[in-house]
Amino acid sequence: MESILVLTHADETGSALTKASLEAVTAGQELAGRLSAPLAIGIVSSGPINLSKGLPSARLLAVSGEAFAQPRYATDAAACEALCRAAAATIVLAPASSRFARVAAGVAHRLNGFIDTHITAIGGTDTVEVTRWFYRQRVEAVLTRDARPWFLLLDAGTHAAYAGVPAAAPVEEIKVELPAQRTTVTGIRAPRQDEQTIRPDAKLLFVAGAGWTKKQPDGQIHVSEAAGLILGFLRAANASLGSSKSLVDQGGEGNSVLPFLTHLNQIGQTGATPRHPKGLATCCHGEEPHVVGWRFIAERRAISLDPNCGWTRGKADVVYVADAFPVVAKVNELLAKGN
Amino acid sequence: MANALHIVVCAGISPDPLQTLEPITTPNGPGLKNELVLPAVLDPWAASALYEAAALAPKNPGSKLWLVSLGPKAKLQQVMMTVAQKVPFELVPIDGPIGGFPDAHSTAAALADTIASLPGLDRAKLLLFGGWESATRGAGITLQIVGERLGITDQFYGVDQIDLHDDGSFEVLERIEGGRHQVSVCAGTPAVLGWATGNLAEPRNNPQVGMANMRTIMPALQKAKPATLAANSLRYVSVSLPKQQRTTRVVKDLTPDQIAAELVEWIGAE
Numbered sequence: 390m391e392s393i394l395v396l397t398h399a400d401e402t403g404s405a406l407t408k409a410s411l412e413a414v415t416a417g418q419e420l421a422g423r424l425s426a427p428l429a430i431g432i433v434s435s436g437p438i439n440l441s442k443g444l445p446s447a448r449l450l451a452v453s454g455e456a457f458a459q460p461r462y463a464t465d466a467a468a469c470e471a472l473c474r475a476a477a478a479t480i481v482l483a484p485a486s487s488r489f490a491r492v493a494a495g496v497a498h499r500l501n502g503f504i505d506t507h508i509t510a511i512g513g514t515d516t517v518e519v520t521r522w523f524y525r526q527r528v529e530a531v532l533t534r535d536a537r538p539w540f541l542l543l544d545a546g547t548h549a550a551y552a553g554v555p556a557a558a559p560v561e562e563i564k565v566e567l568p569a570q571r572t573t574v575t576g577i578r579a580p581r582q583d584e585q586t587i588r589p590d591a592k593l594l595f596v597a598g599a600g601w602t603k604k605q606p607d608g609q610i611h612v613s614e615a616a617g618l619i620l621g622f623l624r625a626a627n628a629s630l631g632s633s634k635s636l637v638d639q640g641g642e643g644n645s646v647l648p649f650l651t652h653l654n655q656i657g658q659t660g661a662t663p664r665h666p667k668g669l670a671t672c673c674h675g676e677e678p679h680v681v682g683w684r685f686i687a688e689r690r691a692i693s694l695d696p697n698c699g700w701t702r703g704k705a706d707v708v709y710v711a712d713a714f715p716v717v718a719k720v721n722e723l724l725a726k727g728n
Numbered sequence: 729m730a731n732a733l734h735i736v737v738c739a740g741i742s743p744d745p746l747q748t749l750e751p752i753t754t755p756n757g758p759g760l761k762n763e764l765v766l767p768a769v770l771d772p773w774a775a776s777a778l779y780e781a782a783a784l785a786p787k788n789p790g791s792k793l794w795l796v797s798l799g800p801k802a803k804l805q806q807v808m809m810t811v812a813q814k815v816p817f818e819l820v821p822i823d824g825p826i827g828g829f830p831d832a833h834s835t836a837a838a839l840a841d842t843i844a845s846l847p848g849l850d851r852a853k854l855l856l857f858g859g860w861e862s863a864t865r866g867a868g869i870t871l872q873i874v875g876e877r878l879g880i881t882d883q884f885y886g887v888d889q890i891d892l893h894d895d896g897s898f899e900v901l902e903r904i905e906g907g908r909h910q911v912s913v914c915a916g917t918p919a920v921l922g923w924a925t926g927n928l929a930e931p932r933n934n935p936q937v938g939m940a941n942m943r944t945i946m947p948a949l950q951k952a953k954p955a956t957l958a959a960n961s962l963r964y965v966s967v968s969l970p971k972q973q974r975t976t977r978v979v980k981d982l983t984p985d986q987i988a989a990e991l992v993e994w995i996g997a998e
């Protein structure tokens with residue numbers, strides 16, 4: 390018989406579980422229900438006080454201590470390994486957060502188990518079948534394994550965050566043999582608050598293409614105007630910024646022509662495939678932004694000067710054949726009035 | 729700075745991103761149509777790892793750089809024709825299957841065995857590099873398992889930067905959520921670094937580097953050990969291209985003001 394363990398971790402404040410962790414809890418509860426399997430939830434944090442409060446009825450296990458206040462391979466792998474050994478589950482679910490993505494495969498290996506990552510759906514009738522993408526979101530596969538334990542790392546946004554009736558189960562504290570710590574986490578480097586252009590929780594992804602910095606119909610380039618319009622839009626619509634590779638690469642050696650853009654903004658095959666309810670592509674042509682980068686964008690619109698852009702056809706819901714400069718300027722003006 | 733590094737870069741090959749991919753069933757499980765003739769490139773994130781490694785090695789005299797790559801021999805040879813012109817390295821090819829569908833745990837085992845038996849490798853000096861995810865399987869698990877198999881428990885993923893200090897310690901920047909980086913300092917080698925894009929542009933082709941590399945690459949390819957990868961009970965239920973084709977409304981005759989009004993309404997709608 391199967392038994393399920395969901396691994397979760399605290400957010401950066403240490404006082405709540407991450408949203409992605411709660412999404413994994415939902416997935417775990419659904420799977421345990423379908424398979425009539427027992428459910429355990431493991432928590433990694435500096436102190437589990439209050440973290441278990443909102444969780445459903447399950448066996449609750451926790452590792453805690455200062456060593457787990459920050460994500461780090463050696464300590465997190467030891468923590469997850471201890472939780473997995475204590476739970477002895479056949480299927481381990483965990484969110485594909487940067488924290489767990491760093492260690493989950495190593496932990497699976499320590500338990501003589503196997504792992505599949507970037508899972509977007511869990512299905513099957515008698516068996517467990519999972520869906521994931523290959524070739525950077527270009528080919529979709531459903532797969533299964535008989536070998537156990539089987540670790541599944543779930544992509545964020547594929548399940549609703551658990552918000553059901555909380556049960557007040559006691560938390561079992563699990564002891565961890567801490568390995569020697571050779572790595573110290575010294576901090577987080579982030580753009581200044583007002584320069585942060587990547588907002589994973591935004592409702593809209595604004596994709597900027599290389600067209601913004603190319604010669605315009607007047608024969609000139611208008612980079613600073615483009616920068617102003619893009620930043621203005623992000624602010625007014627509270628959108629997240631994605632970019633085509635061509636635009637990010639223009640500066641070479643990591644420096645973009647648009648100073649607020651970095652490779653972290655890049656979407657597509659060698660970039661990210663973020664999940665947002667809506668996406669607006671501007672001044673881009675390529676397959677990457679429209680096909681790969683947009684894989685997990687629900688509603689998609691594009692503004693392009695090119696009336697024959699083949700990549701938007703069949704991929705976007707609406708394409709406006711127009712100059713993005715005046716359109717975005719007007720959108721910003723209208724949004725500013727509305728706010 | 730006197731910290732000689734032994735850098736091993738694990739890099740697979742992947743179809744050139746501009747190719748159309750069509751999944752098919754082969755006797756060995758799923759594959760891609762014409763996979764062996766599709767133009768291939770060094771897996772992009774692993775390629776960033778190679779370029780970063782090649783920039784790091786000369787700054788640390790006495791350093792060595794190996795490129796370990798598993799794939800069909802003939803295909804590896806093709807890709808090396810270009811890669812060899814970029815930076816100097818010693819190729820360690822493993823003759824194995826192509827593509828994203830073979831099981832990553834077996835790939836990791838084959839890589840780890842090969843690295844463990846590399847002549848001249850000092851594992852205390854080892855920096856194990858690779859891409860944080862491949863462009864084929866995109867799983868991000870191979871390097872972690874290779875690291876575990878080699879007993880390395882300082883591992884970093886989504887790496888965009890490494891700065892070595894004189895005392896052998898180094899600072900690493902890893903991508904985390906929200907377009908930010910986590911900064912860590914590691915006491916020194918050995919460590920595993922799964923690279924994202926890094927900060928370096930693709931080096932220009934240098935035929936002299938190419939010629940020097942090819943002298944060792946060709947014999948290495950001839951001697952490449954074959955690897956068969958166990959499936960570890962992995963079974964594909966279906967493999968398909970996404971079908972959703974959208975009906976695209978092409979709007980050609982609206983003024984910028986009209987388009988803006990439509991967009992604002994759309995953005996605000998739930």
Ligand SMILES: Cc1cc2nc3c(=O)[nH]c(=O)nc-3n(C[C@H](O)[C@H](O)[C@H](O)COP(=O)(O)OP(=O)(O)OC[C@H]3O[C@@H](n4cnc5c(N)ncnc54)[C@H](O)[C@@H]3O)c2cc1C
Pocket residue numbers: 597598599600601603605632633634635636655656657658659660671672673674675676677678692693694695698711712713714745746769772
């Ligand atoms: C190994 C490899 C990996 C790659 N990985 C990625 C990846 O991860 N992500 C990615 O994005 N690309 C990637 N690419 C590149 C990709 O193939 C395309 O070249 C790229 O996406 C094109 O970018 P673009 O659409 O911004 O630029 P372009 O193709 O230059 O298109 C610019 C568009 O802007 C339009 N335009 C210009 N001015 C205006 C205006 N005023 N208003 C409206 N429209 C305007 C033009 O008509 C044109 O259609 C990769 C390529 C390779 C070889």
